[in-house]
Amino acid sequence: MLVYGDVRRQADPDDEVARLLDAVETARGLGPGLARHAALVAALIAAGELVQGVADAAFRETGRDAHEGATVRLTGLLVRLAEAVWASWRSGFAVDAVPDRAELARACAGLGPAPLEIRLPEGFAFYAVYPEAYAASAAASGGGAGTTVIGLRSIGTSLGAMVAAGLGTADLVTVRPVGHPFRRVLRLSERLRDRFGAGGGVAVADEGPGLSGSSFGAVLCELEGRGIAADRVALFPSHAGAPGHAASEETRRLFGQARRHVLTFDDLVLRAGRPEHRLEAWLAPLVGPLSAPLDEISGGAWRARSFGDRAAWPPANPMQERRKFLARTAGGTWLAKFVGLGAEGERKVARAQGLHAAGFTPEVAGFCHGFLVERWMEGATPLAPGRVDPLRLAERVGDYLGFRAAAFPCAHGRGASLDALWEMARHNAAEALGEAAARAVDGWRDALPRLGAGLRPVETDNRLHPWEWLVQPDGTILKTDAVDHHAAHDLVGCQDIAWDLAGAAIELGLVGAAGQRLRAVVARRIGREPDPDLIAWLEIAYAAFQLGAATMAGHSAEPEERARLDGEVGRYRRHLAARLRVASPS
Template sequence: MSSSAAYNMYVFRSSRRDVPGPRLTAELAADLQAIAAPSSPGPSALRRLVLRALIRAGELESLLADAARPEPASLLARVADDLAALLVSGAPPATATGALRVSPESIAALDVPATVSTSPPEGFSFYALHPLDYARLADRLVSPQVPVRVVGVRSIGTTLSAVTAAALRRRGIRADRITVRPSGHPYDRRVELGARELRWVEDGLAEGAQFWIVDEGPGFSGSSFLSTADALVAAGVPPAQIVLLGSRTPDPDALVAPDAARRWRSFRSERAQDGAQPQVDAGEFIGGGAWRRHTFDDEARWPPSWTTMERLKYISRDGSRILKFEGMGRYGAECLDRAHGLSQAGFGPAPHDEGEGFFSYPRLPGRPLQAGDLSAAVLERLADYCAFRASAFQVRSPAVDELIAMSRNNFSTETGGELPDHVHPEITRPAIVDGKMDPHEWLRSASGELLKVDASGHGDDHFLPGPADIAWDLAGAMIEWRMDAAARSAFLERYRRRSGDRPEPRLPAYLAAYSLFRLGYAAMAAAALQDPGEARRLLAARDRYRAALLEDLGPAGTAGALG
């Protein structure tokens, strides 16, 4: 498969979900109340509060701007600016009380939609991007007496633009900001500036400002940055006055937006560095697949990894804990709740919130399992775990459109044919699934107990499936553990007894969908990585999922497409 075909695989999801708008404003108002209280918390607790409130304020500002509600969006922008100034200054608790221009009561009283569609800011939730990274970048780039116009690319760019502008103002630089929403195909986005934005650009040109575009990324295409920069150029801004501020340095020739290499090189680009760090002493870094050196004696047994997509992980200096970035803001809080639930039910290690989006887990003695360890006891534990998740992490039934679209797209990209009509996933038992039922994700402790590790975040991250039918995990367990017909039967019988659910009618579609996602994931990861050894592991996994797809669909289902 060519790299271009691999990049056409559908593996990322939209992550959008509907939440009550008044709940978001109430949460932010409560945070502001705590920050402004006369008996405000100590410095460390205050920093956590300000960071959480800033992420919430940026989320709400983005939502209201997207909903074309300029007045409440402007109010939220003032809140985000004040919180960003607090975070950047590291102000002591005594100064926090008078630092907010908007009262908590005003936020609580905002007229917001009853339901809003939102998604977690990926950098803060998955990639350990810290807002202060952009403050440090601004400090490095600042030119005395040169004003700056900051353009945040919604959604995460909203929060990042507030922090960038706050850092500039702290250095005495005149800074103003707006946000924009690129639209269109992910690889070829467009930005349309309205009359207000065009006047803002004209004012910036009149004062001789630089224009800084702020977002995380760029991703595979670079199109969000490029479309925003192109819109500024169309509005009269010389390319030499435009700077792209991102979280990584791309290879312009590898960006897949139209004419991306030439367009990207037309502008100056700078990268924010550092990233979130544990507030406790972190020892050896074991992210990026390095954890496998501590887990497997033989490199030949290493499972494949899309190493650049792994969460940050460390071993504590005393060797007793694993420190892992699980997410800041509301997303991290939800992951922590799930981790506590898994621990209390006896399925996972106990988490501890270390701040800045990091949790720690005890470093347990034991060894990871492999497919050859499958036994009656293991089958029962897997079934019990799936039944527990189906009950404990229920959600409102999500849309299934993305799973169907992914299945069709990946089948077509892989085979050139059309997916059989019967591969049509349905949702009966919606839950936050585990998403990683691989044998090496299970640890047999010294006492013989089977524990699931890395179980709180994958089911609701930026990859498919997101919240789905528990049949996704059932299918994943069958495929990853390479269960034969007898093992599958015993596994499902145990699950039925524990859950009261009869998943058999749903499973054929989920077995196909799971294999199609995993083969697409492995193909895209292999194309994205520069490590030949990792690419070989990933391509071998892709072939295995392809074989599983062929076996589960059968000759009639594939109609020779995979032959």
């Protein structure tokens, strides 16, 4: 099934340098404390993205990683920023070691005008991978200043810098494993390849390992080929597990014989020895002192708070869920949810504040180093569509979607094209329903240019399931989990608001008169009629995508969860089959 995708953006080098300079100046302007530390981490991430973009541009020119020219200067700056982050963390956010502007300007000078392709570092955005953990793990590893650190682009760029800071070395290079996702290889210049055999230890930093572990495997294979013994190699992954089911035997062998050093978010923050490193201390300035220990509701555990009977629990994909905690205070209960470090998290918090100000989502208390803090609606119950008048529900959902479309427009290129959605829908339909279904999807191919001519991408919700809505005691309907599914670790991304109209039809049953009301309310909000043919096509694409997502989630689920996900697979299969039978481009 086709489900996942990388979030990429085209960026002007000068704009990226300006963004980095702004991030550093923000940190410089703050006093000691968590806010300054978080600003330093934001600068580190911005610098890591710039290094990644420049290094990948050089790779595309030559077909090899070489670690030369501007990449060397920028990598040195990145390590300096990592040292500043590490010094801040070790001092309890007291030490200010921000590089000066002249140092930044020298490192960033001479970048060409060609656009850079920046890839979102997913662990920082979605999975609570904290760079400080890598420096702490490196410092405790026993490695020394003679170690060469290899960071795997994308996120391994910044993580490698933190490992270097923890080891006390400036010797960092980054590489891009390429090829089939399950069979990655390295393409290195001879000079860089020779450098890996120069003696001393080697540290390899990345998030993961994932399904195949092939990125780590590519580096380990190269090092073994250079005659570097396994006892000279240290791995710095984001979790203690082995590569997943798609790993080759060779990758398993290489991964298993290397030393691994892991410090998780739980180790770094939840079980921190220093009070100022603990999440409770981060939350207190926003919501007041906690009156009880944090209550984690990640991995689907939130359902126990919202649904009394386990039999009524909706499905969840624990592997994809964000970390989230309930914080109880004298002023009520608050939800602290990880939404991303640095600028990515700040954008999501601004979106949450805008949605709350418009009356659609819970109150926002603020943002603290990756966590959005908003009120937990104690007396509210999950939406049961059959218990709410469909026309009233259509009015509320239409107001919400119309507001999103007007308030959060975005540029083209931040989501899958109609062609990419067609490829996904055809592939998933063929796998789930057979070639006849694929041929039905083929019937839409020639209509895509016409449907695409009027697209207006926005930061769509992409998550309209009934359990994502709450009904308050006074009957007000609120949306939850509304800030980041348009920028998730999947291929959909930002779409025309018609994508959410399709989602509302399938998830909330807003069809017929309710569907007409929904579209009319959105049209009133945005000043144009949504294209009915586009909605019809996107209902097919939406059902195919959700069918793929539920199928993939079921592969790694425990039996109880798999049963729920199997139910979702069947539901989306029926939606897809029904729409392919009756829908055709006009």
